[in-house]
Amino acid sequence: MTHELHDITLVVNGRSHPIRVEARRTLADAIREECGLTGTHLGCEHGVCGACTVLLDDQPVRACLMFAVQADGRAIRTVEGLAHGDTLSPLQKAFIEQHALQCGYCTPGFLMLGTAILEQNPDIGDEELIEILSSNLCRCTGYANILRAVRAAAAAMREEGVA
Amino acid sequence: MDGTTHGPDDARMAAGPGEAVGRAVTRLEDPPLVRGRGLFAADVNFPRQIHMRVVRAELAHGLLRSVDATAARALPGVVAVWTSADVAEIPSIPFRATKVQGLEPYCQPVLARDRVRYVGEPIAAVFAEDAYLAEDAADLVAVDIEPLPAVLDAAAPPAEFAPGLHTEPTIVRKGFGDVDAAFAMAHAVIELDLSVGRHSGVPLETRGAIARYDAARDLLELHGAAKKQHWNRDEIARLLGRPPSSVHLFEGHVGGGFGVRGELYPEDLLACAAALRLDRPVKWIEDRRENFLATNHSRQQRHRIRAAVDAEGRLLAIDDVFFHDQGAYVRTHGARVVDLAAGMLPGPYRLPAYRVAGHFRLTNKTPAATYRAPGRYETTFVRERLMDAIATRLAIDPIELRRRNLVATAEMPYPRPLDVLGSDVVLDSGDYAKLLDQALDRFGWKALRESIAARRASGECVGAGLAFFVEKSGLGPSDGVRITVDHTGTVELVSGAASVGQGVDTVLAQICAEALGVGYSGIRVVRGRTDRIEFGNGAHASRVTVMSGSATWQAAQAVRAMALETAAPLLQLSPEVLTIRDGIVQRKDGATEPSMTLAEIARQMGPNSPAMRGRTPGLTAEKWFWSDHMTYPYGVHCALVCIDRGTGAVKVERYLVANDIGRAINPMLVEGQIAGGFAQGLGGALYEEFRYDETGQPLSTTFADYLIPTATEMPALDVLIAEDAPSPLNPLGIKGAGEGGTNAVGAAIAAAVDDALGQPGAVTTLPILPGTVMRLLDRAAP
Amino acid sequence: MKPAGFAYHDPQTVAEAVALLGRLENARLLAGGQSLMPMLAMRVAFPDHLIDLNRVEGLDGITVEQGVLRIGAMTRQRSIERSAAIREACPLMTEALTHVGHLQTRNRGTIGGSLCHLDPSAELVTVAAALDATIEVAGPEGQRDVAIADFPLGFMTPALAPEEMVVAIRIPLWPREHGYSFMEFARRHGDYAIVSAAALLVLDSAGRIARASVTLGGVGAAPLRVTTAETALVGEAPTPALFRAAAACCEGIEAMEDPQAPAWYRQRLAAVLTRRALERAWARATGEAA
Known part of the structure; x- marks a missing residue:
């Protein structure tokens, strides 16, 4: 009974993935293994590091702290969905230009968190921005360049919006 | 969080001499990483793979009575369960060459045999169809351990390790000069007892090992490798009784190394042995709790140090006895951290006499090894605490005291009668006093003292401190690079180095671009693969830019010379008037005709070209850079801290790292290294510690208990990169930049906390915990 | 770190959920999952059944009526944090929420989940104690109210029968012009x-303290109302000295000890944070602070 399989559909970056999983399979594992989207990384599997951050109905959540069955039919966005073809999102570009990544392992989580911030509160103040970014761990950069990248992306988006 | 000096510099695609080295260009590594298209260990999958789960000891020390895997084996989907009997023929995991004798009996078996020696030690391995299932089965393995008392204090007298062996495998002794005479004639003797807490690299990606055996080619592959591919390949081959050419290691993306990842661990051998024996690809991904228990710890040392000084505060001698808590086994580094600590302790100071005894002690904790600035984070804390204590005792300004003792530029290269990592210590170049002045100026030290005084007058508890450090980098003896231009003009650079995420590809490409005269962004860099280059020394000890960078320089120069030599007769010009820009051989004087592309030259040099008859074809060169001595970067850290009197919490408000690295190939990446290194140093100074209870149970096994600094803990960091003292030991003058950001953080913050408390010498232990600070505040209260 | 197997149940109504609780052995409710999921992943919790409340109707919502704030158990922490009605009527809760985990966890975490997980340091439990909240509990026999003071039975153990679940929390509101403050000390933010x-x-019209609530989290198994401090405050004119004296009541309380902090340190923190919180609350009551 405990290994009963559930047929669900994960809608990731607009594409439906009909999958069959045990109830205990985390959303993060299902995205990675069943949907084959390995950009979402696992850094702790206990909800502290934020590497597995994805957007669930446009809200950032930790994919290791949900079961896949709970996300059945919900709109999920992952790092693979940020770029449009060859065109990187302003935040992806800013991460490269501001050297906001080194090993790149935490990067997808920060990109998804940053994307949500830019969508919901592009004029966010520094203090609140730092507070929100403190939810994710990075072991390489010391964070300053990540902050800088989010600000640079916000500025670029403002400019684009004006133009 | 502010204060960068370099932004990206991509307006020009670096394409030739003077245009690639020294520029803050963006990284070649980034595009796949920001798209989620990286290939980290967990992203590697093979058809028919099975998953390994390791059953680990839950007691710190005990006799292993029995391991019953019956129930686990019976679980549907379980392929095999191994205990030590199943891997009895695999020898213990070795350590790299060292002149320290007698370490072999202390090496770790792949699976525990008759004893367990730390919580987390591998006891059994479960192989199953699915990672969830493997964990289910691992829970069913019944382990019977008879507890023994745990040894937890490395400074306590040694205990028994095994019959006839005690827990001190060796004492590393170094020294020079007449220490006893110096102490006898000293104006003053200053003595301290200082401790550094157990913490470690803790990369955000846990370890992983994916092994598969290709019977068709009789080839064993290990994916998820890092850092030391070639040494690991050779050892895996030896331990499994195979020729090295039948084993290949592959490095994909690596989610941070910091010294701990890429060493040869039990799990690597288990995965390889299982892939051979079970005839299925085997995937092992460490979970975070395992990472805290099973991946190398570091840093824990206690020093009892004495200094003899004259009346002006000049060092006459240092005498240090320290205890290094190695944890349960000797791992691949052997006694390297002790050796580094003993050899690097004197730092930047003139020292007539020195004696050190490093007690290498085993305890019942996770085995330890190197972590970014190994042996230096610890001894910079110790040495700089000592300098501050001398200054206090003699009532000399601590900065002036340091000035009096710094090795002068005129004394460079400055040989110390010491060796470290088997090479003689010769401080190769430096202007220590100049960098100290620059750092004080940049931090605004004078104005800062005034503002601190004003803030104290209004009741705040603030203080500033600084520390000087000397790093080491560019460990030899050799590294090789092969550069090939193919018939499309694409440049491939194959290196024996590795990358742990620091930007190696970009840096090597920049050096290649500069020397060869091509754009850096099109260069394909291959590293971390044993199947592409026969030898390599990997990525550690801040050696890649120095060693592989120098080899790249030489190989690219050689390819350039070949290209010019081939092109000159075809263009009917002398090679001397030619140069290469953007991959086109053309006249130096700027005339665009005649010209020839590298692609055309490569085709001329192909194996079917009549011109190549009797010669080795290809526009390609492999060069090896050799070095007998390390090169020594140096720097100054300055910290401003504010203490909350109510909670004892220390907040670092401002911080400066000034670091002379000889030459910055990419200043943006250097700053990134320093900033990230600083964050790790900050962790060790204030937050991170692997704690154990009195029975040896680890208390820091989640990210909620092991406190890595987050964005809120980061102060405003300023980075001053100096290039005043290029290394004379390599063609580009490079010194490593990987560890200077970490090295002196504990030392500088300790000094600043002392200053804030108005209690010189108050801080004796890292990390500095709020409760400890509160006790110190109580001590000062009237 | 993968959860052990369990049977998954996905009820649509409270009645169904309660019926499942009554019928199933070793079942646990899954609310936001931000505390339970790590326990499952680390295999320190082994339920045979998980009853997911995320699709249960009617458990979500915030109402302010007749001086009472009512929050449905499955209301996300983020919704509470962003609720203008709560910011206006019960700003202590808004302030406390900024300390609860992080944005991602608040997007999933629920108030009911926090209350039932009952971590000794949980901000929302401390706030509930400070505000004399009432917990609405549904069971096979219908609904009952539990005063927050009676809700914690012991360390991380709520006063719920195995077949009961929390459906809402009710909070009697303080007068509009009250002063409030929530302060905490953690090694890192979040x-x-x-x-x-x-x-x-x-404050009364003469500026004296008419009513006071002082609550500590993290010192014992459950939040602690420091009634001695409250008694010391009421009827007095607020001064720094008075707040120091009230805060001193916290130094003698019994505090727990764990790897994070020894008992003496918790006692010291309790006194310091209480004093600071009272000073801030006073400044807000007089309109001198936002």
């Missing part, structure tokens, strides 16, 4: 607090 303090003050 971590569980070592100690937290909640203070509420109402």
Whole structure:
């Protein structure tokens, strides 16, 4: 009974993935293994590091702290969905230009968190921005360049919006 | 969080001499990483793979009575369960060459045999169809351990390790000069007892090992490798009784190394042995709790140090006895951290006499090894605490005291009668006093003292401190690079180095671009693969830019010379008037005709070209850079801290790292290294510690208990990169930049906390915990 | 770190959920999952059945009526944090929420989940104690109310029968012009607090303290109302000296000890945070602070 399989559909970056999983399979594992989207990384599997951050109905959540069955039919966005073809999102570009990544392992989580911030509160103040970014761990950069990248992306988006 | 000096510099695609080295260009590594298209260990999958789960000891020390895997084996989907009997023929995991004798009996078996020696030690391995299932089965393995008392204090007298062996495998002794005479004639003797807490690299990606055996080619592959591919390949081959050419290691993306990842661990051998024996690809991904228990710890040392000084505060001698808590086994580094600590302790100071005894002690904790600035984070804390204590005792300004003792530029290269990592210590170049002045100026030290005084007058508890450090980098003896231009003009650079995420590809490409005269962004860099280059020394000890960078320089120069030599007769010009820009051989004087592309030259040099008859074809060169001595970067850290009197919490408000690295190939990446290194140093100074209870149970096994600094803990960091003292030991003058950001953080913050408390010498232990600070505040209260 | 197997149940109504609780052995409710999921992943919790409340109707919502704030158990922490009605009527809760985990966890975490997980340091439990909340509990026999003071039975153990579940929390509102403050000390932002303090003050027309609430989180198994401090405050004119004296009541309380902090340190933090919270609450009551 405990290994009963559930047929669900994960809608990731607009594409439906009909999958069959045990109830205990985390959303993060299902995205990675069943949907084959390995950009979402696992850094702790206990909800502290934020590497597995994805957007669930446009809200950032930790994919290791949900079961896949709970996300059945919900709109999920992952790092693979940020770029449009060859065109990187302003935040992806800013991460490269501001050297906001080194090993790149935490990067997808920060990109998804940053994307949500830019969508919901592009004029966010520094203090609140730092507070929100403190939810994710990075072991390489010391964070300053990540902050800088989010600000640079916000500025670029403002400019684009004006133009 | 502010204060960068370099932004990206991509307006020009670096394409030739003077245009690639020294520029803050963006990284070649980034595009796949920001798209989620990286290939980290967990992203590697093979058809028919099975998953390994390791059953680990839950007691710190005990006799292993029995391991019953019956129930686990019976679980549907379980392929095999191994205990030590199943891997009895695999020898213990070795350590790299060292002149320290007698370490072999202390090496770790792949699976525990008759004893367990730390919580987390591998006891059994479960192989199953699915990672969830493997964990289910691992829970069913019944382990019977008879507890023994745990040894937890490395400074306590040694205990028994095994019959006839005690827990001190060796004492590393170094020294020079007449220490006893110096102490006898000293104006003053200053003595301290200082401790550094157990913490470690803790990369955000846990370890992983994916092994598969290709019977068709009789080839064993290990994916998820890092850092030391070639040494690991050779050892895996030896331990499994195979020729090295039948084993290949592959490095994909690596989610941070910091010294701990890429060493040869039990799990690597288990995965390889299982892939051979079970005839299925085997995937092992460490979970975070395992990472805290099973991946190398570091840093824990206690020093009892004495200094003899004259009346002006000049060092006459240092005498240090320290205890290094190695944890349960000797791992691949052997006694390297002790050796580094003993050899690097004197730092930047003139020292007539020195004696050190490093007690290498085993305890019942996770085995330890190197972590970014190994042996230096610890001894910079110790040495700089000592300098501050001398200054206090003699009532000399601590900065002036340091000035009096710094090795002068005129004394460079400055040989110390010491060796470290088997090479003689010769401080190769430096202007220590100049960098100290620059750092004080940049931090605004004078104005800062005034503002601190004003803030104290209004009741705040603030203080500033600084520390000087000397790093080491560019460990030899050799590294090789092969550069090939193919018939499309694409440049491939194959290196024996590795990358742990620091930007190696970009840096090597920049050096290649500069020397060869091509754009850096099109260069394909291959590293971390044993199947592409026969030898390599990997990525550690801040050696890649120095060693592989120098080899790249030489190989690219050689390819350039070949290209010019081939092109000159075809263009009917002398090679001397030619140069290469953007991959086109053309006249130096700027005339665009005649010209020839590298692609055309490569085709001329192909194996079917009549011109190549009797010669080795290809526009390609492999060069090896050799070095007998390390090169020594140096720097100054300055910290401003504010203490909350109510909670004892220390907040670092401002911080400066000034670091002379000889030459910055990419200043943006250097700053990134320093900033990230600083964050790790900050962790060790204030937050991170692997704690154990009195029975040896680890208390820091989640990210909620092991406190890595987050964005809120980061102060405003300023980075001053100096290039005043290029290394004379390599063609580009490079010194490593990987560890200077970490090295002196504990030392500088300790000094600043002392200053804030108005209690010189108050801080004796890292990390500095709020409760400890509160006790110190109580001590000062009237 | 993969959860052990369990049977998954997905009820649509409270009645169904309660029926499942009554019928199933070793079942646990899954609310936001932000505390339970790590326990499952680390295999320190082994339920045979998980009953997911995320699709249960009617458990979500915030209402302010007749001086009472009612929050449905499955209301996300983020919704509470962003609720204008709560910011206006019960700003202590808004302030406390900024300390609860992080944006991602608040997007999933629920108030009911926090209450039932009952971590000694949980901000929302401390706030509930400070505000004399009432917990609405549904069971096979219908609904009952549990006063927050009676809700914790012991360390991380709520006063719920196996077949019962929390459906809402009711909070009697303080007068509009009350002063409030929530303060905590954690090693890093977003971590569980070592100690937290909640203070509420109402001043009378003469400027004396008419009503006071002082609550500590993280010192014992459950939030602690420091009634000695409250008694010391009421009827007095607020001064720094008075707040120091009231805070001193916290130094003698029994505090727990764990790897994060020894008992003496928690006692010291309790006093310091209480004093600071009272000063801030006073400044807010007089309109001198936002």
